[in-house]
Amino acid sequence: MSCRLSFVPALACALMMTINPARATEGVKNAAIVAHVAITADTITREAGFIHKLYQPEKPSGRTFILLHGSGGDETTLVKLASKIDPSATLVGIRGRVVQNGVKRWYRRVTPTEFDQKDVRAEAAAFATFLGKLAEENKFDISDATFLGYSNGANLIAALTLLHPDFVHRAVLLRAMPVLSNTPKVDLSDSRFLTIAGENHKLYFPFAPKLEALLRECGASVDLRVIYQGHGIGDEDARIVAEWLDKSR
Numbered sequence: 001m002s003c004r005l006s007f008v009p010a011l012a013c014a015l016m017m018t019i020n021p022a023r024a025t026e027g028v029k030n031a032a033i034v035a036h037v038a039i040t041a042d043t044i045t046r047e048a049g050f051i052h053k054l055y056q057p058e059k060p061s062g063r064t065f066i067l068l069h070g071s072g073g074d075e076t077t078l079v080k081l082a083s084k085i086d087p088s089a090t091l092v093g094i095r096g097r098v099v100q101n102g103v104k105r106w107y108r109r110v111t112p113t114e115f116d117q118k119d120v121r122a123e124a125a126a127f128a129t130f131l132g133k134l135a136e137e138n139k140f141d142i143s144d145a146t147f148l149g150y151s152n153g154a155n156l157i158a159a160l161t162l163l164h165p166d167f168v169h170r171a172v173l174l175r176a177m178p179v180l181s182n183t184p185k186v187d188l189s190d191s192r193f194l195t196i197a198g199e200n201h202k203l204y205f206p207f208a209p210k211l212e213a214l215l216r217e218c219g220a221s222v223d224l225r226v227i228y229q230g231h232g233i234g235d236e237d238a239r240i241v242a243e244w245l246d247k248s249r
Contacts, residue, residue: 061088068153147171177207189219198229
């Protein structure tokens, strides 16, 4: 496909120069626009609601995890990790509504480090409404729940915290970064965060201190941990989260 995209504009430019040399520059510009649109166009679909799954242990510990997956994941992705952290916790796995070029996400991505601001805000608002109803139906207290998010899902949690500050009071953000271009000034003095960054992931690792500073500026308590890891998550993350939760009780 990439060969066709580069070949068609080149042929169009050649024809323009042959037919009307005076309009050659215009032809080059038009061809470049066609190529750019073809390359950057993406397909977005959106579920009407948030697909989710509730996992109830036989003997609940009283702890509830709200799980938000990373790009390409779903409502089951973080269940194994959460079960390692607390085998007796109640788990609420939720799937992002957005599918971009076949990849399940929580909001539309423009580049790996830039995001559709309207979509981030709209999806955060939709998620807050959904979660409020879900908590009421299943009789669990959102203010006492632990939000556990990875990458794209962790980013939504951070955005949700800033846009709807009464929702998130305790959260674990794995491989996260700030995604809002204009950050509202809110009071997060009642919120606690654990962020775990992988220093081997050169693209996203530099954003970890920025997210920490952003949350701290709003009064939140933030514990930033850095591990010798890439963007993937595993046993070391589970161990750190379990220890942090035990201390924060």
